[in-house]
Amino acid sequence: MAVENFLQRLPVPPTRAPSARRSHNIYVDLQREIVLGMLAPRSVLLELELASRFEVSQGTVREALLLLQEEGLVHRLPHRGTTVADCRADDAEELIRLRHDIECRGVRRAVARYGVALAEPMRRHLAAMQAAAASGDEYLLSVHDRAFHAELFDCADLPPVQPVLARCLVHAHRFKILHPAQNRDLLETANRHQVIIDALASAEVEQVVAALSHHITTIVDFGPNILGAGA
Template identity: 55%
Template sequence: MAVESFTQPDTDLVPRQSSRRSHTVYVALQKQIVLGALEPDAVLLELDLAQRFQCSQGTVREALMQLAEEGLVIRLPHRGTHVAPCKTADARALIGIRLHIECDYLDRVIENADRDLLADLHDRLNAMRNAARDGDEYLLSLHDRAFHARLFSSADLPVVAPILARCLIHNHRFKILNSKPNRELEETAERHVPIIQSLEQGDLDGLTKLLGHHISTIVDFGPDLTTARSK
């Protein structure tokens, strides 16, 4: 069986909460789930994963626990672990939560915005552009999520930030699994330009509208997933 490989930039960009080896497995599995290489409801066996990554089952178990905390896998007693589903109803609910988190506290973001924040956002934008030009959708997703997390960090609501992080990863997974093929990745990166411009101008109303539309139309820039609710 082939040994799984992963790139160092991926592991460096995702915050590490465990041993280096477990983190590497966790990031590799997260990437496969987000990109759809591991499909919804796929069964994940610790022994098989340990062989793939040439590590202990304990290392795999630690990585799976982190994925479970993100909601990307579901672990059930005596039933094992499987990849979480990716349903429209969940996507709508998470987008609604994300809208409230990111848009309701923009007055705090603008109030606390400084040169460091703007510089960081420009850096993330350029990183997204580079990933898009390289056709690296997962790396683009990492920098995209980091852009929004950094923007929200200026609201100074650290207890809320992990909730936003969970919304972001599931929003991106839903987008990747449900968007049309051959999506323009560079256009995805450029969608962030007016957000930065509005922030630089201190335009609260404009920023609120821009960010709200940006979040609501995450899947191929439409449809607006917040306009209807599935049963």
């Protein structure tokens, strides 16, 4: 399995023209600022101001904003402009429930298809997370964290579901970053994935599901009943 840089796997407009590459770079920059809270929830984004800042046309900025809209990170309304999405606990909790269902179902398929071979690419993602944590780059850590989960789900071969999971991942990371626990350690965040890798190396599907389930439901402390009764 190829291990790609997650930034290169983010949505890209179908054309490879220079303007498309510029809009993708702007999209990545704005995603970073939204995820880290540099662009605050409910703040207004003006195309003209962004075009001036990035020294591009408004059309190029619009392409970047449309990509962010696909992820639910901004809202674009006719005659009302673009607003950074809110970051509410209710939304995060529902997305985590959805993510849990998607990933835990998907990993069963992935283990059935690849077995212990899944562990090695996940180790490389963990190494990238640890390097980002060591450098204090919380956004890059989130990029590699999302890449870990995205590639694991890719192995389930459920392409129509991948964009749904991608949205769940970015919003979960944004909520965690904007509502940090006291003294949260970046290296500890990265190393939480080790138990998933250990389970993958065993190829014991129930062990893998249990490790992944615990990982997802403890990303943010919503209490013991986040999955609801009988989960």
